[in-house]
Amino acid sequence: APCVSIQGYFADEVFLDSGLKFPERQGKMGSAASEEEMKAADAVGSDKWPELLPSTALKPGYEDSCHNYLKVEKPRVCTHLRLNLFPDGGVARLRSFGVVVRDWAAFPNDEEIDLAAMENGGQAIACSDAHFGHPRNLIGLGRAENMGDGWETARKLNRPAILKAGADGCLQHTDEDWSIIRLGGPGKVNEIEVDTNHFKGNFPSSCKLEGCLIPSNRAGESLEDLSDVQWSVILPNVELSPHKQHYFKVDSQAIYSHIRLTIAPDGGVSRLRVRGLSSSSS
Numbered sequence: 001a002p003c004v005s006i007q008g009y010f011a012d013e014v015f016l017d018s019g020l021k022f023p024e025r026q027g028k029m030g031s032a033a034s035e036e037e038m039k040a041a042d043a044v045g046s047d048k049w050p051e052l053l054p055s056t057a058l059k060p061g062y063e064d065s066c067h068n069y070l071k072v073e074k075p076r077v078c079t080h081l082r083l084n085l086f087p088d089g090g091v092a093r094l095r096s097f098g099v100v101v102r103d104w105a106a107f108p109n110d111e112e113i114d115l116a117a118m119e120n121g122g123q124a125i126a127c128s129d130a131h132f133g134h135p136r137n138l139i140g141l142g143r144a145e146n147m148g149d150g151w152e153t154a155r156k157l158n159r160p161a162i163l164k165a166g167a168d169g170c171l172q173h174t175d176e177d178w179s180i181i182r183l184g185g186p187g188k189v190n191e192i193e194v195d196t197n198h199f200k201g202n203f204p205s206s207c208k209l210e211g212c213l214i215p216s217n218r219a220g221e222s223l224e225d226l227s228d229v230q231w232s233v234i235l236p237n238v239e240l241s242p243h244k245q246h247y248f249k250v251d252s253q254a255i256y257s258h259i260r261l262t263i264a265p266d267g268g269v270s271r272l273r274v275r276g277l278s279s280s281s282s
Contacts, residue, residue: 121184
């Protein structure tokens, strides 16, 4: 396939109520689409879907040239993609990178959900350090497979030789690292899970969690968007243990759109779960 183009479509309730259906998945080698399959594709008008990527030349499938990363200049919310090959040929994989946009209006407002999860639209937007692992790993699926599947910061070389415990029972540190997660939608937090799975000698001594609410007319997708916000404590400083899932109940009626996880003095956390109730669906 010397060239490809991609079109995108958002199947809303109007489409679903129309009775039209997308063609069923096919996995047949050595044959082209049947006449019935072509009619089904024509019925949903996929050839008229908005264009995300214009016809673009591809590089051949050699090891040093097979990956084609193509930027979408005008992103839009889509539920389905149509890939067009010109004039024919083969494509091994199609990956579409983006941010999940959850339809909170269709989600029960009394059902608890992980507000920070990537699958629910959570996004890591900033951090102080990502030396060994990016904070986006914190909100990934399931439990981490290894340390590389978590958020881990570089070791502070200026640690004091003697550490003292504070009034909260946690060791007092002069340094800390932080990461900020934009929740998939604003909501009330009921429970926090901090998982140090796989981090045995390099887990943080302690952590705390703060939150803020950004007005809906502000993007809140960069550190600059949060420069003037007031952070409120959701979870005060608590001690962490190695290779363990930690659960903390939260008793608050506050609504948050962003959370900030701070660890001291450094180290790794594999997963962060922010379970609560969405306020976007109410």
